[in-house]
Amino acid sequence: MDEFSSVDVDKGFAIAFVVLLFLFLMVMIFRCAKLVKNPYKASFTTTEPSLS
Template sequence: MDDSSQPSTVDVDKGFAITFVVLLFLFLIVMIFRCAKLVKNPYKASFITTEPSLS
């Protein structure tokens, strides 16, 4: 019998943890780019447009 033929067990908790960390890093990278764009040009990057009212 060869010992290397043992079935490899999949650790589900480790997979969830790695997936969570990867998604967290992706979210962090996206937030860094959005914040950098906001700092670079705050008026163009903002979602709320404040137009002066005529009243």
């Protein structure tokens, strides 16, 4: 039972937070890379209403 009591709940939350933050960062990097690669196609739907 001593090995289970050494598990810290705060440490688990911190690890989960870091993992979710890392996943969010990967998604943002992917989206920004797609925007840099082809900015007109990626931002076409947002610029369309301002043209009219």
